[in-house]
Amino acid sequence: MNTLKSKIIAFFLVTAFLIFSTLAVLILKMERQDRIEDLSALLYHVSSEISTEYLDLSNPSADLRYLQGIDYIRTLSVDNAISNPRFKIILTPKVPKLPSDRIAVVTKLKNGTFFMVSSDTRLIDKSLGHLTVKLYLSFFGALSLLSFLFYIVLRKLLEPMEELVRACDAIDINGHPEKFPVSSASVEIQRLAWALQSLVNKVAFFRNKEREMFKEAAHQIKTPMAILKARLDQYALEPAADKEKFLIQANGDIAKLLKYLKELLLVHQSQVSQDESRESIDVADLIADVTAYAAPLLQRKQQSIILETEATFILTTYRHSLTKLVLTVLENCINHAPANSSITITLSASESRITFGNQISMEESPALFNSNLGLKIIRELSSFLDITVRVESNEDTFFLSLMK
Numbered sequence: 001m002n003t004l005k006s007k008i009i010a011f012f013l014v015t016a017f018l019i020f021s022t023l024a025v026l027i028l029k030m031e032r033q034d035r036i037e038d039l040s041a042l043l044y045h046v047s048s049e050i051s052t053e054y055l056d057l058s059n060p061s062a063d064l065r066y067l068q069g070i071d072y073i074r075t076l077s078v079d080n081a082i083s084n085p086r087f088k089i090i091l092t093p094k095v096p097k098l099p100s101d102r103i104a105v106v107t108k109l110k111n112g113t114f115f116m117v118s119s120d121t122r123l124i125d126k127s128l129g130h131l132t133v134k135l136y137l138s139f140f141g142a143l144s145l146l147s148f149l150f151y152i153v154l155r156k157l158l159e160p161m162e163e164l165v166r167a168c169d170a171i172d173i174n175g176h177p178e179k180f181p182v183s184s185a186s187v188e189i190q191r192l193a194w195a196l197q198s199l200v201n202k203v204a205f206f207r208n209k210e211r212e213m214f215k216e217a218a219h220q221i222k223t224p225m226a227i228l229k230a231r232l233d234q235y236a237l238e239p240a241a242d243k244e245k246f247l248i249q250a251n252g253d254i255a256k257l258l259k260y261l262k263e264l265l266l267v268h269q270s271q272v273s274q275d276e277s278r279e280s281i282d283v284a285d286l287i288a289d290v291t292a293y294a295a296p297l298l299q300r301k302q303q304s305i306i307l308e309t310e311a312t313f314i315l316t317t318y319r320h321s322l323t324k325l326v327l328t329v330l331e332n333c334i335n336h337a338p339a340n341s342s343i344t345i346t347l348s349a350s351e352s353r354i355t356f357g358n359q360i361s362m363e364e365s366p367a368l369f370n371s372n373l374g375l376k377i378i379r380e381l382s383s384f385l386d387i388t389v390r391v392e393s394n395e396d397t398f399f400l401s402l403m404k
Helices: 005-051 066-068 071-078 122-169 185-237 243-269 285-291 295-300 321-336 372-383
Strands: 086-090 104-108 116-122 279-282 304-308 314-317 342-348 353-359 388-393 397-403
Touching: 005 104, 005 116, 005 122, 005 321, 066 071, 066 086, 116 295, 185 243, 279 285, 279 321, 285 295, 285 304, 285 321, 285 342, 295 321, 314 321, 321 342, 321 353, 321 372, 321 397, 372 388
Parallel strands: 304 342
Antiparallel strands: 086 116, 104 116, 279 314, 342 353, 353 397, 388 397
């Protein structure tokens, strides 16, 4: 199974097997070396005993196979101390080339020749083979027990993660945010739970804001829709109704609906893009660029911009999104201020504040800054940039301030 537990257990088993195999090779190699040294010491002792008591030095070329039948050698062979012993008189101390499974020792005799005693290592290799089997059987038995205990501990450690999975599966989008249990979890799982909790809280927060926004939008749109429907019903019931007057009133109702729909679209369009980065922005230069861009709107209503500032200031934020926000506020000032009026923009460097002021129009039309929906949208756009919105008004002037 492609699970974290199976991968951890597989890694544990492979690592344990590799470590044991390495240790087993070292242990067997050292054990074989010790036994070879013990056999060499025994062969030296055998050589000394035979050369002293059983060897006829007067006939160096005699056949020495009779030595294999003496009681001393037979006893050592029966006890598996030596295996397949061989004896030979040589003229030099150099041991002739022997098979890889045989070792020999050389002892100097009184007549100047050398007595060589050799034995094969078959019994040593066989004993080491049995030892290898015992080691691996013991290892696999111990590994099975350790794996079972390791699985129990691992399952206990990862149980909080399973709880997080169950909590995520049980989240009710329309209900209250899920609380993730992290009391008995390790630090890493606690951090994951906190991150999930933060994410769920943010989703719930924005979802509530979205509900409030659309609830307000539905409330604002419902009135002009009802009025428009009433006009249509009245026009249908009165064949002699004034068509020109009806069209003017209907177009006014439709214009109100379009304004509200446009306000709703501003929220999505002004969200900060993930690819956008922060930069230092000169506010006076930004206001100048936005004013130049909005010049056609100003000329249409013969309005002007008055910039009141002694010194500019720098904001570190997202240029594209801030430009959208300032342009949105300025556009609504233009739309809802009377014709032939002036819109003031005041910069306060000490407070990092931009204040827009426009004369309140006496026309009976929904102004963005004078409606609950409009103010919520402006605050929604500002929240993406961590900008505070302050709304003030007097008898004939409306002020909106953006403060960092």
